[in-house]
Amino acid sequence: MQRMVRAEVIDGAWRRLGPGVESLSTQDGGPLSRTVKLVVVPLVLRPSARRELAAAVIGPAQAALIEQLIGQDRERLIHTAGWLDALLARPESEQVGRDRCYPTAYALATTHGEPRPSTAEPVAQEALMDLLAERGAVSTAAVRAVAADPRQAARLSATLDRRWSDHPTPDPVEESAVQAWASAVLEGWVPGGARPRPEATKRAEQAWSALIDGGVGTHTGAALRADTWPQEAAPVARPRRLGLTEQIRVACPTLDTPERTTAPRPWDRSIVERVLVMLQHTSDRSGLPAAHDLLADEVDRASGAWQLGVEPTRVVMVLGTVLALGLDGAAPADTQAHRIVAGMRRRESWLARAQRQPDTPAGHTVTDDVTDPVAPYLRRLWTRLHGSEHRGTVPADPQEGRTLLIGVARSVLMDGRSRVRAALLRRQEGRG
Known part of the structure; x- marks a missing residue:
């Protein structure tokens, strides 16, 4: 047939x-x-x-x-x-x-x-x-009130457990095809003021459509949850290597948790925490649903591939993973986007200073978490995409996706610069 x-x-x-x-x-x-x-x-x-x-x-x-x-x-x-x-x-x-x-x-x-x-x-x-x-303009208090209501919390938790258990078995991921499509999209980047490259742009658009229409974001997300993708990452605890969780295996999130003193990794956050983080970064909340609907939507989102709700954001996570692993030397890195981000990193002298930090707890933290091009980058990318789904600003084409990828890289570098300066100051003061 x-x-x-x-x-x-x-x-x-x-x-x-x-x-x-x-x-x-x-x-x-x-x-x-x-x-x-x-x-x-x-x-x-x-x-x-x-x-x-x-x-x-x-x-x-x-x-x-x-x-x-x-x-x-x-x-x-x-x-x-x-x-x-x-x-x-x-x-x-x-x-x-x-x-x-x-x-x-x-x-x-x-x-x-x-x-x-x-x-x-x-x-x-x-x-x-x-x-x-x-x-209306949903508030954090309204979200907490829904989670604190026993009947509403029980219904949301039951839905979460059911949706998580219904997650499909992943189809095999054709690694070479994913790499080729992702590379075509990343190669099509045209920096501001640069001369357009029509052929590269056309190939990027075709590859973007292939990634979306082929459900590559969904398939890779399911494989990542099963710890079988990407092949370039460590063969054990790939989600942990990508910075999305501290767990060896991806676990179903809880509806709510007691207040924490440190921020958990994206996939370790409860449903309530995810919504509250999004609200903290959303100045105009007039377009958001009521608190219960916001939590119900998040339950559906957390049960999906990459714990995101729509294919374009999942595909951007695939692109971000290929970009980050390439910068880490674990995958091919010969695309325009790789060259741009690698150039940005070379111009940051603090990266070399961070790598010379002594192997103390403070130095170890700075070296691992700031110089690593994978985990901090993908954590922030996931958070940005998660917020874009709530705000209805999901990347709609390859250029929007690449702009977000480069913007997140720049943001992570700026944050790393501040953290290295703070670590060096603590060391000088005898506190590191």
Whole structure:
């Protein structure tokens, strides 16, 4: 029986819709990744109700059904494109987040049909204001109150245990293909002011699509949880080597823990801690859901691959891992992004000073945690991506992903510079 990639079937069916869906499409006529993720899969195909459409690889019967469902929904999808334009034209959409506007546009197309010039603007504004009112400005106190309520905490904990146990067995990861795609994306980086490289940019875009459509973030995340990826990392406790946990094996997080004096690694944080960390770094909380929904969303996220919720952020973690391991000498490192970050590190004279620190507890901590290009980098990258999911600012293309990767590298270097200076000062004062 012939097998087909679901993403390719969706792409072909979308292109046959014809004109009218440009706002939901790429320049060459295919569906945007956000369109697929937020509209086509959850709202048109509805794999939660049609389990046969949930797989990444499908048979002819499922392919025919996908083409039928997308074709039948052509008129509503055209109206969805119109409503998306109306929503994004409103300033309130920036607070709501672009990702929330896509399913809202589909809902407006379902209830109102075609957006009319005389009513589209007030209807769009009302929908956005309703979203803001529903979500409100969630507080840390509200989050703690939900976790402290026995009935709500019991339900959330039961859901967490169930979702964690339902985690699928990982498919084998084709290491060479992952490395090739990741390298193509990392090579496509064009620094500000540099001359564009069209061929490298095109290869990066194709590789990004291959990583997303192939579910590489999901597969590698599942393999990492099973301690079978990446091969370049130590063969035991890979998640620990990547700085994501102190545990030898990835463990199910708890809903809440007593207050701690030191910050745990990202995957060792409880669900409540993850939400509180995100809130501490979010100045505008008007687009966030209520406290219970925020915790419920985090339960779902923590049970997924890389303990993240969507494929683009998982793919950026794969890219970050390839970048970091390359800088550590454990993997190929001949890409533009590797060269840029390696150059940044060479210009930091404090790295050499940190490596000359004596093997005392203080010196050991500085040398291991500051000069290591892997663990501190991937910890911060995960935290940034986790926050981006909550704020609806997930990287949507390879350039956004690379910009985040380089920005995190710069941030880690600046933090390391401060830590080395503090360690040297403590040593001079006889406290290190």
